[in-house]
Amino acid sequence: MTKTLPRPSSLIEHFRFDPKVVYLNHGSFGACPTGIIxxxxxxxxxxxxxxxxxxxxxxxxxxxxxxxxxxxxxxxxxxxxxxxxxxxxxxxxxxxxxxxxxxxxxxxxxxxxxxxxxxxxxxxxxxxxxxxxxxxxxxxxxxxxxxxxxxxxxxxxxxxxxxxxxxxxxxxxxxxxxxxxxxxxxxxxxxxxxxxxxxxxxxxxxxxxxxxxxxxxxxxxxxxxxxxxxxxxxxxxxxxxxxxxxxxxxxxxxxxxxxxxxxxxxxxxxxxxxxxxxxxxxxxxxxCLDSLMPGGLTGPDGIMAHNLSLCIEARNLLFDAFGTTPTIPESMLGPLAVIDIPAPGLHPRELRENLFKNHAIEIMIVPSPVGTHPMVRISPYIYNSIEQYQYLGDAIRSEIG
Ligand SMILES: Cc1ncc(COP(=O)(O)O)c(C=O)c1O
Incomplete structure (x- = not known):
């Protein structure tokens, strides 16, 4: 694959990702920074x-x-x-x-x-x-x-x-x-x-x-x-x-x-x-996490606050990309969120595998609790960027046609 991948955040330098992968699934398996390893x-x-x-x-x-x-x-x-x-x-x-x-x-x-x-x-x-x-x-x-x-x-x-x-x-x-x-x-x-x-x-x-x-x-x-x-x-x-x-x-x-x-x-x-x-x-x-951002892990400008705010921004971006609307209130969000994908009948595993095969994206795709359409679950961490979510939205749109 010779695609240009979106740039992650500069904090990715602390992690050990394969540069050929757009890793968007901290929620399943969090990545470990070099300082912790x-x-x-x-x-x-x-x-x-x-x-x-x-x-x-x-x-x-x-x-x-x-x-x-x-x-x-x-x-x-x-x-x-x-x-x-x-x-x-x-x-x-x-x-x-x-x-x-x-x-x-x-x-x-x-x-x-x-x-x-x-x-x-x-x-x-x-x-x-x-x-x-x-x-x-x-x-x-x-x-x-x-x-x-x-x-x-x-x-x-x-x-x-x-x-x-x-x-x-x-x-x-x-x-x-x-x-x-x-x-x-x-x-x-x-x-x-x-x-x-x-x-x-x-x-x-x-x-x-x-x-x-x-x-x-x-x-x-x-x-x-x-x-x-x-x-x-x-x-x-x-x-x-x-x-x-x-x-x-x-x-x-x-x-x-x-x-x-x-x-x-x-x-x-x-x-x-x-x-x-x-x-x-x-x-x-x-x-180690306390040292990665000026606000440390828990401060108002720290990692937890950053992840939540990137999650909300990425969620809104994806709702716009798919033309779907929020199912749960923002008060019930942590730094993870699901977004409906308007593709009834599309199996979550098939979409997940195609996103990896065709776009090098690692992401969680889950079934909706209602209906037959899939949802994308995002779980941003400090190494992710909003450009990566833009790329994800484009990739999903290209897959669902
Ligand atoms: C809510 C919840 N509980 C339990 C687990 C299981 O965690 P583990 O694989 O560490 O046992 C997960 C994993 O994603 C989870 O999201």
Whole structure:
């Protein structure tokens, strides 16, 4: 292909993209800047220099450094955070810790990530519990409609709600604060899936009070792949265990007296020998992102604000290009958005593959929750430019004819 590709933003110099690819899918797999990759390598070098010292003595305080840095970003106490490989594992871990009985109900919304829903089905089937799916009304969607749809499904048997902070394929920022609080009043706990959370939108774990929250580092914190957190509210930590039990599982007290960690931290920090270098870069990831823009990660001129504003600009540009109109209010947007493509019957995968084959664009194309047309999901990051979205709009128009 000998096309002239649109220029990305100058900040792309911090990343390691193939220059022959227009990468527009940070929302699925965030890219890792060179500064973070180098930090990870330093942690790996540290392990290889003396793995005995690392796994027996140093690992614990080094994970604490990540806990501390992340806790400050999401307003959580460091000791209530543990790390797992991804949000999917965190969801399975929570489910494996529930005492579900036949007849219990767990609510999931129809906008949840498929792997998370699958784990809910799996654990419900094993225990005789039931998964109740809430259809979030897509046409005329607003915060009240989402709230009401969920509340209408709560019964005396409801034990847990799974809800995304920002839904995956549909990119909706749901009103989780209200929902968590209302359910808590009714004795129902929430598992908040903030896979698009840290570094994506502001998060306040303490104020929101969900029983369990997970979020990915490898999306909007640009950490290496295989980095996610699980926050468990303090009152639920006793007896809460990882999916994989390690050496000291049956006699934890002497071991945790040595590492001076809670059983919760101790068990999750070492789940068998594993590459923990990604988890150890969380503090480095936050530091590195803070250095990339004058407003840092969270300031008014920082990365999060920049991504949101580029998302809104690109969304408007694409609505104009396709002649379609917004389906959800701007108040329900993070730095991700979906735009209807007026091509009834066109399969999302076919369009995605053609955009890559014919235009070198990596982007997410998803089915619309209503109708048979596809939607394009954008998720701009600081290395993207508005010219790239202009190019995307032209490319989609040329594909749909
Ligand atoms: C809302 C949501 N939840 C969970 C996941 C799964 O994340 P992971 O692959 O890290 O388990 C995703 C991935 O895109 C997501 O968007």
């Amino acid at each position: 180098e930090a990870q390598q330093r942690h790996r070098d540290r392990v290889e220099a003396d793995a005995m010292q690392f796994y027996i003595y140093d690992l614990w305080r080094m994970v604490d450094r990540s806990r501390q840095a992340l806790g400050e970003l999401i307003n959580a106490q460091a000791e209530d955070i543990v790390f797992v490989n991804n949000a999917t594992t965190a969801v399975a871990t929570v489910l494996s810790n529930l005492d579900l009985a036949p007849g219990d109900e767990m609510i999931v919304t129809d906008l949840e990530y498929p792997a998370c829903k699958n784990n809910f089905e799996h654990f419900a089937n094993r225990s005789g519990a039931k998964v109740v799916v809430v259809d979030i009304p897509w046409v005329g969607l607003n915060e009240d409609a989402a709230f009401d749809a969920i509340m209408a499904k709560v019964t005396s048997k409801t034990k847990l709600l799974l809800i995304s902070l920002i839904s995956s394929a549909t990119a909706v920022r749901l009103p989780v604060e209200r929902i968590i609080a209302k359910l808590k009043d009714q004795g129902v706990e929430t598992l908040l899936d903030a896979a698009h959370g840290p570094g994506c939108v502001p998060i306040d774990i303490t104020a929101w009070g969900a029983a369990y929250t997970t979020g990915n580092g490898h999306k909007w914190l640009c950490s290496p792949k295989g980095v996610a957190f699980l926050h468990v509210r303090k009152d639920l930590q006793a007896g809460f265990r990882p999916l994989v039990l390690s050496n000291h599982a049956m006699d934890i007290e002497p071991a945790r007296a040595r590492t001076k960690r809670s059983a919760f931290n101790h068990e999750f920090d070492y789940m068998g020998t594993d590459d923990r270098s990604g988890v150890l870069t969380i503090a480095d990831s936050i530091e």
